[in-house]
Amino acid sequence: MHDRGSTGGTMSAAQTPQPVSAAENRRRWQAVGVGLVAAFMTLLDVSIVNVAVPSIDRALHASSSDLQWILSGYALTFGLALVPAGRFGDARGRRNAFVFGIALFTVTSALAGLATSPTWLVIARLLQGAAAGIVNPQVIGLIQQLFRGPERARPFGLLGATIGISTAVGPLLGGLLIAIGGEEHGWRWVFFVNVPVGILAVILGWRLLPGRATGQRGWHRLxxxxxxxxxxxxxxxxxxxxxxxxxxxxxxxxxxxxxxxxxxxxxxxxxxxxxxxxxLFDLRLFSFQSYTLGSILALVYFGGFTAIFFIFTLFLQMGLGYSALVAGLAITPFALGSAAAAVLGGRIVNRFGRPLVAIGLLTVVVGLAATVIALHLFPDAPAPWVTTGPLLVAGIGSGLVIAPNQTITLSEVPVDQAGSGAGMLQTGQRIGAAAGIAAVGSLFFSTLADSRGDWTNAFEQSLMLATGIIALALIAALIDIWRTHNHKN
Known part of the structure; x- marks a missing residue:
């Protein structure tokens, strides 16, 4: 595909797609389907555990430090494994890395669900995060390997929908599992639910994913x-x-x-x-404006995007006293909007390029600003209802950001570097998410203390900060569009 939001040439990854047979096309979509299920499962565990924290606290008598490591240890080892695992998949075959990663994720999920002490659960979460970091770059690399040029827009759109849904729907699914399993043991099902899905993904991944791609060398020094x-x-x-x-x-x-x-x-x-x-990572990828700018946009956007769910869950559960299930349902409009728009964005990104990402960012900013205004104007109305419309708008915008930006960012990455290129892109997302949660969360708790327990004010202030972070990504996208327009003229 040609990136309309950047300048520069293209590489082998952007060649015109060759015709494939119906059987080959069906098989590659089956392989992508397995990859998307695995990506959903691993990304879901970034947010699903948030609503289980009170139950884990009561069941295991965990300290605040233990709980923090249960939440953030996963993200830490996730980010740590991405680039090495992506390089390994490029060098030794993505099927091997994928199957190993999913098998490890399945085992560690079971171990987490069986935990009898905080230390046990922390160690299981650290290993689980590393397994997730092994799996995810293989999924993106697989799309790069199986599809060419404009063909990639659709699978990347589905992957973008998967990312958006998994992040937003985590609290809802967690709340449902806790409601079904009970307050004492429901948190264990948050981890056990991965086991049957993981076993199926291992079997199907080994059968459906291609082995080492033609032209890949059998051994690389890692x-x-x-x-x-x-x-x-x-x-x-x-x-x-x-x-x-x-x-x-x-x-x-x-x-x-x-x-x-x-x-x-x-x-x-x-x-x-x-x-x-x-x-391990070819720095020449940063010579492509599409990759450099897309990586920056992803880092900044995830800094604001991920923090929203962290503070919203705290606000609804701890501040307003809603159950984990209601808190999860309140985020559902964002998830639905994101899913629908991501599929659409994947289909039309080839036509609009980077301006589509800018439109998405602007829509997110408008939706989040409207959320703050709605809470301010209707302080006595139920917060889950008041925020439904604005969060739906923000979700639609998010769907037009993640999938199209990913498609554009990786458009010029060669297939034999797809894993490491995707790994570095996702590492930036994890660093951005951690930085955003730290900054927005810090403002949330400091405002809460200064306002003597005014949860609504704390949420509004911190949500404005998250919106401002996303606005920075919008400014960067607009500057790129302006530079590209001047370059063409």
Whole structure:
């Protein structure tokens, strides 16, 4: 496909698609279907556990630090595994990496559900997050491998819908499982539900996913120094963010510049290593404006997007006293809007390019601003009803952001680097999400303390910050569109 929101040439990944037989087309869609189910399951576990925290607290007598690690440890190891796992899939075959990742995710989900102590659950969540990080770049790499050019818009649209739905519907599904299983043991079903789906995904993944792609070399050195440097850099960046509420010392923020310094060292090493070997991540991908800008947009957008559900769940459950099920239902309009728009966005992104992402970002900003206004104008009305319309609008906008941006961002990435390119893109999303939750959550709790328990005011203030973060992504998209327009003229 040709990226209308960027300049520059195209690479082998953007060639005109070759005709495929009906049987081959059916098989590749079956493979993508398995990948989407796996992606949904792993991304769901980012948010589904939020509503289970009170039940876990009562059942396991977990400390606040334990609960924080149960929530954020998953995101930490998820982000840590993405790029190495993507590179491994590129080098050794995505089916092997996918099946291993899903098998590990299934086992660790069962272990999490069987936990009898907070430490047991924390360790299971850390391993579960690493497994999720192994699986997700394989799904994107699989789409890059099986589809070419404009063909990718539809599967990427479905993947965007999967991302949007899984993130937003997590609290609803968690609330349903807790309601069915009971307050004492319902939280265990949040993890057990992954087991039968995971077993089926392992079987179907092995049968349907292609082995090593034609033209892939059988062995690549997997750049252990690069893996180590990237891992240390990501951990140093994420730790103070995911532990923002628990580590009270201001010295924690010193880890962020240290992490950035390590990532600079990673970049220098990759450039040197890449002269003679296949690096963990090919920095030349950043020479494509589509990849660079798309990665920045994803990082910033997820900084605002993910934080919304964190503070909304707290506001409804802890502030207004709604059940986990009602809190989940309140987010459903966003999920439905996101799903519908993501499928549409995937179909029309080839026609509109980056301006479609800008329209989506603007719609999200309008929807979230309307949410704040609605709560302010109708303070005595039930919050889940008042926010339904605005959150539906915001969800529609989100669907026009995630899937189209992903399609454009990866449009010029070669197939043999699809896994590592997707891994770096998703690493940025995880870092953005952690930073957004830390910043928005910090404002939420500080406003709550300053206003002496005014939950509505705390939610409105923090939601405005999340909206402002998304507005930054909109500004970046508009600047890119303006530059591209001037370049063409």
């Amino acid at each position: 750049d252990p120094v690069g893996v180590l440097l990237l891992g240390i850099g990501v951990v140093l960046l994420l730790l103070p963010l995911v532990q923002e509420q628990q580590w009270k010392t201001p010295w924690k923020w010193a880890l962020i510049p240290a992490g950035l310094a390590v990532l600079v060292a990673f970049g220098l090493w990759e450039r040197r290593y890449g002269r003679h070997h296949q690096p």
